[in-house]
């Protein structure tokens with residue numbers, strides 16, 4: 291059995307603070323084998339930098355996925371160079387930096403595989419994405435699934451229906467399908483019929499009193515006027531921490547999935 295903690299999109303300095311305050315304690319309390327998070331917002335809400343990735347690793351994060359916002363910080367080339375345990379969605383063009391999957395060596399427990407993929411519904415600006423179900427088929431049909439100790443898919447998408455259909459589509463082919471990107475946790479975590487753990491969205495880790503990390507007053511202005519100030523992160527106030535804890539029993543099956551949602 292492999293126990294994985296997957297933390298929802300970490301947002302800026304408040305998110306990194308929540309990581310450092312919560313992850314070490316959870317790691318020992320639950321005897322976790324592998325800690326992962328999505329880092330598309332870890333550097334001031336936009337993308338990731340080398341130093342913010344290193345900060346997450348120092349807090350106990352082992353492996354990181356990304357999404358559409360990973361390209362918003364010019365350091366994406368360094369972050370995705372292969373030097374750091376960070377991947378980006380597999381259905382972006384092959385000539386872009388980074389890979390869409392990563393292997394983690396868990397010693398005697400085996401090799402764990404992580405796949406990052408983007409949904410396409412409502413991502414009108416992401417013109418370079420290819421169809422995610424076909425991208426997943428192409429990848430999974432060309433690996434030896436049963437050689438892995440566990441397989442986790444981060445399905446980074448806007449639409450709940452697209453994420454649920456991905457979970458059902460991959461049921462029994464991977465250990466877990468977890469949704470990210472909306473920053474709002476859903477309460478539908480469950481083990482699907484063929485054994486795969488699923489949740490539509492894990493949520494986010496960052497400033498609670500914000501709109502998905504952005505200062506709320508900026509979003510109010512954006513809604514009321516045709517012009518708006520640039521986004522700024524909400525630095526002060528309480529923090530939220532959203533994650534799921536999954537017990538994985540092989541590459542096609544999980545035994546349990548439990549939400550961990552904290553405010554601090």
Ligand SMILES: [Fe+2]
Pocket residue numbers: 299330331357359471472473
């Ligand atoms: Fe995000």
Ligand SMILES: [Fe+2]
Pocket residue numbers: 330357358359446470471
């Ligand atoms: Fe995103």
